[in-house]
Amino acid sequence: MSELPGGPMTALVLRLQDEIFAIEAGQVREILEVINVTDVPNAPAFVRGLINVRGRVVPLADLRVVFRMDQPEPDVNTRIVVIEIELEGDPAIVAILADEVHGVTDIDTATITAAPRVGTQWRAEFVRGIGKLDGKFLIVPDLGRIFEIQGRGSVSPAEERAA
Amino acid sequence: MNFPDPTETFRQEARELLDELERCLLDLEKNPLNDDLINEAFRALHTIKGSGAMFGFSEVANFVHEFETAFDRVRKGKTAATPELIALALDAKDHIESLIATPEDPVPGGSAIVDALRALTEGAVQAPAASGEKAPAVEQADDIVAPAGGQGAGKRWRVKFYLPQDCFFRGTNPLLLLEEIAEIGACTITALTDRVPSISDIDPESTYLGWQVDIEGDDPTQELKDVFLFLSDGLDLKVEPILAEAGLANDIADNPAQTSGEVKTPATDVPEEAQAIAPEAASVRAAPAPRAPQEAQAAQPQKGKVAQPVAQGGMSMRVAAERLDELMDCVGELVIAQARLSQIAADSTDINLKTISEELERLSSGLRDTTMGIRMVPIGTIFSRFRRLVHDLSRELGKEIEFVTGGEETELDKTVIERLADPLVHLIRNSIDHGLESAGARIAAGKSAKGRVRLEAVYAGAEVAISVSDDGAGLNAERIRAKAEEAGLLAPEAKIAEHDLYQMIFAPGFSTAKEVTALSGRGVGMDVVKRTIDGLRGSIEMTSVPGRGTTATLRLPLTLAIIDGMLVRVGNGRYSIPLAAVEECVEMPTDPDSQSRGRSFLDIRGELVPYIKLREMFNTPGEPDPHQKVVIVSCGDSRVGLVVDQIIGNSQTVIKQLSKLHSGLKAFSGATILGDGSVALILDTVNLVGLGQAYEEQHHRDDKWRAA
Numbered sequence: 075m076s077e078l079p080g081g082p083m084t085a086l087v088l089r090l091q092d093e094i095f096a097i098e099a100g101q102v103r104e105i106l107e108v109i110n111v112t113d114v115p116n117a118p119a120f121v122r123g124l125i126n127v128r129g130r131v132v133p134l135a136d137l138r139v140v141f142r143m144d145q146p147e148p149d150v151n152t153r154i155v156v157i158e159i160e161l162e163g164d165p166a167i168v169a170i171l172a173d174e175v176h177g178v179t180d181i182d183t184a185t186i187t188a189a190p191r192v193g194t195q196w197r198a199e200f201v202r203g204i205g206k207l208d209g210k211f212l213i214v215p216d217l218g219r220i221f222e223i224q225g226r227g228s229v230s231p232a233e234e235r236a237a
Numbered sequence: 238m239n240f241p242d243p244t245e246t247f248r249q250e251a252r253e254l255l256d257e258l259e260r261c262l263l264d265l266e267k268n269p270l271n272d273d274l275i276n277e278a279f280r281a282l283h284t285i286k287g288s289g290a291m292f293g294f295s296e297v298a299n300f301v302h303e304f305e306t307a308f309d310r311v312r313k314g315k316t317a318a319t320p321e322l323i324a325l326a327l328d329a330k331d332h333i334e335s336l337i338a339t340p341e342d343p344v345p346g347g348s349a350i351v352d353a354l355r356a357l358t359e360g361a362v363q364a365p366a367a368s369g370e371k372a373p374a375v376e377q378a379d380d381i382v383a384p385a386g387g388q389g390a391g392k393r394w395r396v397k398f399y400l401p402q403d404c405f406f407r408g409t410n411p412l413l414l415l416e417e418i419a420e421i422g423a424c425t426i427t428a429l430t431d432r433v434p435s436i437s438d439i440d441p442e443s444t445y446l447g448w449q450v451d452i453e454g455d456d457p458t459q460e461l462k463d464v465f466l467f468l469s470d471g472l473d474l475k476v477e478p479i480l481a482e483a484g485l486a487n488d489i490a491d492n493p494a495q496t497s498g499e500v501k502t503p504a505t506d507v508p509e510e511a512q513a514i515a516p517e518a519a520s521v522r523a524a525p526a527p528r529a530p531q532e533a534q535a536a537q538p539q540k541g542k543v544a545q546p547v548a549q550g551g552m553s554m555r556v557a558a559e560r561l562d563e564l565m566d567c568v569g570e571l572v573i574a575q576a577r578l579s580q581i582a583a584d585s586t587d588i589n590l591k592t593i594s595e596e597l598e599r600l601s602s603g604l605r606d607t608t609m610g611i612r613m614v615p616i617g618t619i620f621s622r623f624r625r626l627v628h629d630l631s632r633e634l635g636k637e638i639e640f641v642t643g644g645e646e647t648e649l650d651k652t653v654i655e656r657l658a659d660p661l662v663h664l665i666r667n668s669i670d671h672g673l674e675s676a677g678a679r680i681a682a683g684k685s686a687k688g689r690v691r692l693e694a695v696y697a698g699a700e701v702a703i704s705v706s707d708d709g710a711g712l713n714a715e716r717i718r719a720k721a722e723e724a725g726l727l728a729p730e731a732k733i734a735e736h737d738l739y740q741m742i743f744a745p746g747f748s749t750a751k752e753v754t755a756l757s758g759r760g761v762g763m764d765v766v767k768r769t770i771d772g773l774r775g776s777i778e779m780t781s782v783p784g785r786g787t788t789a790t791l792r793l794p795l796t797l798a799i800i801d802g803m804l805v806r807v808g809n810g811r812y813s814i815p816l817a818a819v820e821e822c823v824e825m826p827t828d829p830d831s832q833s834r835g836r837s838f839l840d841i842r843g844e845l846v847p848y849i850k851l852r853e854m855f856n857t858p859g860e861p862d863p864h865q866k867v868v869i870v871s872c873g874d875s876r877v878g879l880v881v882d883q884i885i886g887n888s889q890t891v892i893k894q895l896s897k898l899h900s901g902l903k904a905f906s907g908a909t910i911l912g913d914g915s916v917a918l919i920l921d922t923v924n925l926v927g928l929g930q931a932y933e934e935q936h937h938r939d940d941k942w943r944a945a
Binding site for chain 1: 573810852855856857893895896897898899902904905908909910913914915916917918
């Protein structure tokens with residue numbers, strides 16, 4: 075689990091179902107309305123789609139899969155957040171789906187505490203910490219870790235079977 | 238302002254010529270009597286010498302001159318092109334290369350090579366001094382009839398020659414020959430018609446005329462040999478001194494400046510003269526007359542054959558690779574933008590828009606092809622250097638090796654090809670050093686003493702597969718296993734598929750060779766190969782049959798490819814199939830019989846082709862279209878049918894690599910952006926064909942099982 079930097083963190087706050095997430099704003103490249111998503115057959119549910127971001131083919135990840143949430147169809151509030159991360163040591167551009175994007179806020183990292191080992195329905199290693207914003211819990215996901223682990227098993231059982 | 242450095246031009250040209258020389262020498266080893274090869278090698282040498290001197294590479298020029306002098310004897314048929322001579326000539330070629338690379342710091346060893354060359358070619362004959370006059374004393378004895386009168390300055394000589402009857406088919410132009418003869422000295426040319434047969438026997442495409450040329454000056458035998466360099470077979474040539482007019486000739490020879498004026502037919506008159514002869518012959522016997530005017534025209538670009546290599550060298554241009562990358566990116570974006578425009582134009586009723594869109598489509602596809610063409614180089618350009626490698630290794634290890642190459646015309650991006658050279662060297666070395674057994678062991682195993690190494694490239698859909706195979710002992714699975722356990726790569730007793738075990742040899746520091754040779758076996762190499770291929774987004778696979786040989790297959794994507802694709806629809810998804818891999822499209826038979834048997838085979842004109850239902854493979858929801866189509870794709874010799882809902886049409890496909898998140902998906906080789914801005918996946922035909930083959934094998938197994 076990577077350490078959070080000290081001082082305030084400028085974060086993009088977004089909603090996935092009933093939870094509020096914070097992503098470091100520096101990582102965010104752009105925010106798009108929902109566009110045509112191409113399904114990738116046999117890809118893991120986490121990265122089932124591809125989108126065209128200014129002529130670039132970018133994988134679209136769904137964090138709701140990782141956090142075991144419902145995955146309803148996109149609505150008017152749904153946005154696509156394009157971010158820069160590292161994949162196996164190389165910089166990469168990926169997009170994540172957000173049910174709603176609230177805005178950019180400064181969060182005092184001192185308020186962020188490590189995720190409790192119990193009481194959550196998701197794997198603790200995917201969360202860097204949990205903070206508070208306006209009285210609600212704020213989840214800071216460890217995107218690097220999520221993509222590393224979820225991206226690894228990119229061959230789904232279906233294709234293995236077919237092969 | 239930015240003039241190219243002429244010495245750099247020379248270097249580049251010389252490199253090309255040296256490559257050509259090497260190729261000739263290696264071919265010559267197999268075919269030592271081929272005059273064309275000898276002459277080609279000689280020409281390459283000669284051009285290097287000439288341009289070397291011109292650009293101030295005097296070391297190069299001097300050395301090449303010596304080399305040329307020695308090689309001249311081969312050309313004249315006085316020395317056979319023995320393997321020793323070829324090996325030495327290759328050394329000499331390397332020496333030239335190093336001289337060109339560092340002219341200011343000449344590498345020692347040149348004189349040793351020259352001495353050895355001389356010793357080989359001339360035997361006991363005293364070599365000429367370093368100033369390098371062609372050894373005149375030695376060059377007299379040969380098939381041209383030597384003048385009876387011996388050495389005498391300033392004589393007239395009567396040269397009679399008849400060309401081989403089929404000389405027109407070899408591109409020989411008698412007029413050019415006559416002009417060249419005329420350059421030797423002042424001369425009188427007369428046509429000889431005595432061999433022209435009666436009209437009923439004349440083949441209008443054969444030569445029957447002969448010529449008699451009276452030349453003034455020194456013994457022209459040597460010069461004539463150069464003139465008839467390319468015509469030694471079937472040439473009937475006689476040279477005799479004309480003794481009666483010796484006195485007159487002496488005078489003329491003393492004043493060469495006057496000769497052209499006084500003598501009846503100086504060089505420039507020859508075409509007219511020859512033309513005059515031809516109609517004359519025609520009126521009498523109607524033989525090769527129709528050709529004469531054409532020949533007179535063709536006489537203009539004389540010596541074209543010699544000048545050509547120089548011209549080609551001058552036409553190539555060096556451009557920084559990143560500029561080409563930029564250009565390629567722009568073209569890629571242009572193609573996508575154009576696709577969008579086409580889509581808008583198709584929906585519009587504006588005829589002008591449609592016209593412009595069509596024109597733009599044509600232009601952009603032309604631009605695309607040209608841009609790609611700039612970067613693509615046939616892989617044969619590096620194959621030739623492996624021939625040298627095999628040749629050297631063969632001598633060094635004392636293994637007789639037959640080196641076979643295939644698919645030289647397969648084109649790959651230049652940067653890819655350059656980076657491929659090293660991995661291929663490693664693989665070929667491994668094949669020869671570890672793979673091929675010694676001659677004794679081969680014979681004991683019932684194989685021919687001569688080992689065989691095969692290097693082949695084939696297009697496989699959107700990829701190029703390059704394989705290095707040998708017919709040696711094969712990989713030793715037990716030894717690899719032992720070694721892997723020793724190196725801690727594999728837990729003892731762990732079960733591992735043979736295929737995965739073979740991949741272990743690519744681990745760093747892995748080598749199974751019992752003894753380390755100078756060539757390989759130090760455990761470096763294979764991991765470098767793997768790393769390089771990974772860096773090119775390719776893959777490498779080893780297959781091996783004990784006692785039968787090993788094959789290493791490199792698969793490389795056509796990186797910056799914009800390809801022609803066939804767009805198909807499966808459910809709601811659109812996919813692009815590389816058009817190069819598509820063989821044909823057929824309708825899926827609705828015959829329930831063929832479906833119900835659970836066999837996934839189509840009968841394509843009597844051949845069983847396995848097929849894959851993409852809907853099933855992709856778990857596509859919804860009902861399939863009533864009329865399914867089958868796109869038959871091929872890879873090498875195998876084919877597979879891909880069952881789709883609809884064939885949409887052709888589209889230019891800019892290949893975008895999939896991210897690492899999707900790189901494990903074997904069915905797709907990349908993605909592309911369609912005209913409407915959405916993303917379509919590109920099907921990986923190679924893997925799909927492999928999948929089809931697996932079906933087929935399964936089918937055969939089932940059949941066997943049923944039969945048993």
